[in-house]
Amino acid sequence: MHSHFLLLLRYFWLPLLLIACVQFSFAGDVHTNQMEMKRNSATSLTMDFYVDPAKFCYSLMAPHNTYENFLKSYSEMPAEEFKKEWSISVKKLESENFIMMPSGVKVPLKQWTFPSEDALQGFLKKAQLIIGLPANFRSHLEPVLVTAVAQSKTPLNRVQLNLSQKFHPILVQYKQDRAWLTSQIPVELFDL
Secondary structure, rough: OOOHHHHHHHHHHHHHHHHHHHHHHHHOOOOOOEEEEEEEEOOEEEEEEOOOHHHHHHHHHHOOOOOOHHHHHHHHOHHHHHHHHHHHHHHHHOOOEEEEEOOOOOEEEEEEEEOOOHHHHHHHHHHHHHHHHHHHOOOOOOOEEEEEEEEOOOOOOEEEEEEEEEOOOOOOOOOOOOEEEOOOOEEEEEEO
16 A cells, blocks of 8 residues: 555646646746836826846847847946937937826826946846756846836826836736736726
């Protein structure tokens, strides 16, 4: 009886346990951009973005390049040159994000805060080290916080959120409401 139990464990339960562990480890490796929208007042919203710093920089600064080449060239770029390129990229990004009121009025996202350029270049260096690790060694950069504010002249009750494709795909949350914004579904309505 005891030997039947061991055989059952060995040939049936052990493989199932291994499959469950592998699926768990894959599920834990999924890291996506996220944003939480919060109401500050009747006319103001704060957007807290949590993004992978290296992939975010890549999407802003050199999406035409390969990711590996981007990491190498931008992590080794002189600090002043990196700051200049970052500034140009950020200005373009800031103009691509807004909320639309039911009246058709666009309210841009302003008062953006980003990690410092030095910190961003440090993240690119870390990402370059991670990309060189063996495939079975799973590692990633922790998301960084980017914030912005939408300030309207009239009360915000229902808004259409339009985010730059540089953030896509991104999971957006407002209170209990959640929605994915992607290149296929680039906008979402929220009742505030």
